[in-house]
Amino acid sequence: MYRRIIRPLLFTFRIERAHRLVLWLLRLVGMLPGGRWLLEQCFAVRHPVLEREVFGLRFPNPIGLAAGIDRNGEVVRELAAAGFGFVEVGTLTPRPQPGNPRPRIFRLPEDSAVIHRTGRPNRGLEAAIRRLRKPHRGAIVGCNIGKNTCTPPEEAAADCLKLFRNLYQYVDYFTVSIDCDGCDHTREEILGILNPLFDFRRGQNHYRPIMFKVSPDMSDETIDMITDILIGTPLDGIVATYGTRSRDGLRSDFETIGRIGTGALSGAPLTRRSLGIVRRIHTRSGGNYPIIGVGGIMTPDDARAMFEAGADLIQLCTGLIYEGPRLVREICRALIADAEAAAAPAETAETETPATETAAQTPES
Template identity: 45%
Template sequence: MYKSLIRPLLFKFDPEDVHHFVFGAIRFIHRIPGVPSLIRGIFQVEDKRLEREVFGLKFKNPVGVAAGFDKDAKLFQELSNYGFGFVEIGTLTPKPQPGNPRKRLFRLKADQAIINRMGFNNGGVDEAVERLKKNKNVLIGGNIGKNKVTPNEEAVNDYIYAYNALFDYVDYFVVNVSSPNTPNLRALQDKEPLTHLLNTLQTLNKKKEAPKPILLKIAPDLTDDQLTDIIDIVNTTGIAGVIATNTTIGRDGLKDANKEETGGLSGKPLTARSTEVIRFLAEKSGKSFPIIGVGGIHTPEDAIEKLEAGADLVQLYTGFIYEGPALVKAINKKLLD
């Protein structure tokens, strides 16, 4: 029903407008008595064999929502009803910011992909915290970044602020230095500034009575030498793991008319490259740290391929939009099979 009826209708309208409409619709139907339990009954797969313990946290299943979908922590409770084992919110910045000018989100239907140049649009971390205080039982990751106006040499202060604000309300952190839509942000992936940033956060983290896992989200466009540096940095700083990967600036093999739009590309064209990065990190590190695999998961087979390449968990975003909520259940059922 989703792919034959709902998706064709939604795809007639601007993707960012549709995103907000769908959020509103999901929130509305979840206020109707009995609907949340009905949705859980349709989409959730409850089975002990799906549980995973990764970086000290227990996940009821290995399929999560990638950052960028629920930027402001407005829908995490409802999303969990569709069968996700965890929800990653953000990217959140210390101060609210509008992001880049619209239009900034583009479907590439011929490629089953999306290009976005959102630019960390969010209402600020403090606003999100107020919503997270109402969390009942959803395992939450907090993806944090810097404000656009903050120069790179002061970026560490933005990450510290977001870390402190979110600490009591998320289960793990993700340091995002790999979005292509904030000017010069990816320069923070260079070895020296990245090591400094992660060491600073780890120093704060270790002072806590119960430290939280800190992960690093990396770009798919890194070279093998840069990926080797990432392995060194993870092992040196002692962070909990890596999320591979963010969106790509590559455009190879695209057919859709929107392929020339600037921004980060996600979806099917990213499937193979994100899996390559996962496999490289897992093999070259001797699987010395956990990996969350994300990028181009549109089928259960895509998810299993990433898990077999070395991922411990997977996340959906673009595949969830193109395939619908049944994809989560299909992956979990396939894992059981």
């Protein structure tokens, strides 16, 4: 239904208008008596094999929503009811900002991709608190934080700390995103942002995990350096990755790509690079630290590959634009089928072993 009817309808709108329409419909459903229950019946898949415990939190399933969809925390409970194991809001900045001029998000249907240069539009810290202070009713909520565009780079730590301090009691974990125009940040720059967060957390009664989000455009050396920070500091894990500036391998015509101009590319073209980065982090860290894999997950097979590469959890973003909410359901069902298939040989072996032993003990005639 989504591919035949809903997606063609949504694709008649500019992508941001379609996005606003979807959020409005989710809010509407959430306000109706039994609306969230209906979402659960239509989309959510519950099964014990889907549950994961990662950085001290119990997730109903390992499929989350990446930052950028529910920027201001407007429909967290509705998205959780629709089957997501967790929802990451943001990117939030201390002060509201409109982002870059529109149009600023563009579909590339031939590549199952999107180019975006939003400039982190959001309503700011105070608006986020008004929404996130409401009970989540079991939904796990992460918050992606970053500096305002007008904030000088040397003051980025102050912006992140302000968000961290004020949202600490309202969300379950944090993801730190730093500007990636120059992707190869130094260790000192990264620790300058993270250390104040570690210091504040030490004085709190509740522990909030801190993740750091890496870019596919970072060099392997920078990825290794960030992984070493993960190993050597109280950082809890890494989110890998977000959009790339690269345009390699696109099927869309050059005229279309040139007309769109600059921006980060996300979707199917990002799959291979994201998998490679997750695998690199997993290997270098010995598989001992949480990784959230995101970027180019468009099918259940992509999700399987991300888990095999070392991800503990995954997030969807562009895949939802092209596949709709059924993608969450399909991935959950694939994971259940994989778990049952893996358990079947073990059960068969257990039932066959006594018969084999009996035959071995029977004397030959």
